[in-house]
Amino acid sequence: MPSTIQNVRIVGIAASIPQNNEPVLESNYGTLEERKKFIKTTGIENRRVSPTAICTSDLACAAAEKLLEELQWDRNEIDLLIFVSQSPDYMVPATAIVLQNRLKLPHSSAAFDVNLGCSGYTYGLSIMSSMISAGKFRKGLLLVGDTSARGVKLSIEEGVAPLFGDAATATALEWCEDAPPIYSDLYSDGSGYEAIMHFYGAARNPFPKEKFEYYVNNEGNVIIDTQFRLDGLEIFNFSIREVPPAIKKILAFTEKNIDDIDAFLFHQANMLMNEIIRKNLKLPLEKVPYTLKEFGNTSSATIPLTLLHKLSKEIQTKPMTLLMCGFGVGFSWGTVLCQTNGVVCPDIVEL
Amino acid sequence: MHPDEFIRNFADAVEDIEPGSLSLDTNFRELENWSSIAALMTLAMIYSEYSVQITGNELETCKTLGDLFTTINSKVLEKA
Structure with a gap:
């Protein structure tokens, strides 16, 4: 059910991406024709790909440092740190706790991880703003992102396409008594759990040694079992089925219509799917910013990265009513409708 | 829903295919442009x-364009 979260303000947003850009056209994915077709369908032309030395936590840390510097926050006043990612540093402990120390936050801050990808920003915003709204926490840092592109071998036979880019963002939220309400609505449907999956490595299927090795299957394709699995068709069906009603529901709940929203920020999955959703909802293109061309799909970071890349001037200088929708892994999806005013947006940091 | 129209739509979706080269008997998975x-x-x-909506599994069980046409048709009728 949609809910209303009072007394929380989005203070600032920062992002960090790897310096290394890998244009899809120059990648070793398929033939030139196949790459052109891929770009035409997905809208993805460039991706930032981390070297193995840079983990999601490193990007998140750089974004958080930049944001804290810009905000001039006293680190001792931060009492909540949430890290939303599917690429943590370790199985155990949670990366947020490691980051508490790296960011020199006080021991009095609560820190934990949330295991989510494409829906992660809307989930993260809802979780953190609800916790602050409840009164116990005052200042929080929400770190989201993934390094889904790092170390992945592209293979057209196995459908491992250059969809993903690496990025992480930091969002600062604080208790603010006269802040306009944040509306949020979260969903899940675990029957789709196999559609986006890391099959090996945790308790159900521990890593068997041979799964790290490449082998050639019956069709002559080179395969490694431990890479990320995606079922593109099921993800497509899920997204076009669930996203439009979720947008309509939060609009109805807040008694707003399309004209009241300054920008619709969708998770950047791929152009084909996102455009079907946009057209289904009859949203004007100018209200639906895209950054697929520049960054590809950066998992939970797509929404804040798109905000920074496309609308940083607007959200810094004037009140903006934003409707965000993250959707993907699990399946899980969520919407957040909020009004921002004067959000601090430092330049995107390149690592 | 007419088969000729469906074949034209299919050719448009897959691109670079002459609709005239397709029929309901075409095994679409064997097309050069299938990916x-x-x-x-x-x-x-x-x-x-x-x-x-056609699920990945439903698509998997279709061999020819005729199979796909029948699957879509039954869903359209179900909905009506």
Whole structure:
């Protein structure tokens, strides 16, 4: 059910991406024709790909440092740190706790991880703003992102396409008594759990040694079992089925219509799917910013990265009513409708 | 829903195919242009033209364009 979260303000947003850009056209994915077709369908032309030395936590840390510097926050006043990612540093402990120390936050801050990808920003915003709204926490840092592109071998036979880019963002939220309400609505449907999956490595299927090795299957394709699995068709069906009603529901709940929203920020999955959703909802293109061309799909970071890349001037200088929708892994999806005013947006940091 | 129209829509979705070279007997998986992206484009076309969703498994069980046509048709009728 949609809910209303009072007394929380989005203070600032920062992002960090790897310096290394890998244009899809120059990648070793398929033939030139196949790459052109891929770009035409997905809208993805460039991706930032981390070297193995840079983990999601490193990007998140750089974004958080930049944001804290810009905000001039006293680190001792931060009492909540949430890290939303599917690429943590370790199985155990949670990366947020490691980051508490790296960011020199006080021991009095609560820190934990949330295991989510494409829906992660809307989930993260809802979780953190609800916790602050409840009164116990005052200042929080929400770190989201993934390094889904790092170390992945592209293979057209196995459908491992250059969809993903690496990025992480930091969002600062604080208790603010006269802040306009944040509306949020979260969903899940675990029957789709196999559609986006890391099959090996945790308790159900521990890593068997041979799964790290490449082998050639019956069709002559080179395969490694431990890479990320995606079922593109099921993800497509899920997204076009669930996203439009979720947008309509939060609009109805807040008694707003399309004209009241300054920008619709969708998770950047791929152009084909996102455009079907946009057209289904009859949203004007100018209200639906895209950054697929520049960054590809950066998992939970797509929404804040798109905000920074496309609308940083607007959200810094004037009140903006934003409707965000993250959707993907699990399946899980969520919407957040909020009004921002004067959000601090430092330049995107390149690592 | 007419088969000729469906074949034209399919050819448009997959791109660079002459609709005249296709029939309901065509095994679409053996087409030179068939790929995971073509599969996605096909599902997108089915959704926007016929307002029904075909699952990955349903697509998997279709061998020919005729099979796909029948699957879509039964969903359209189910919905009506």
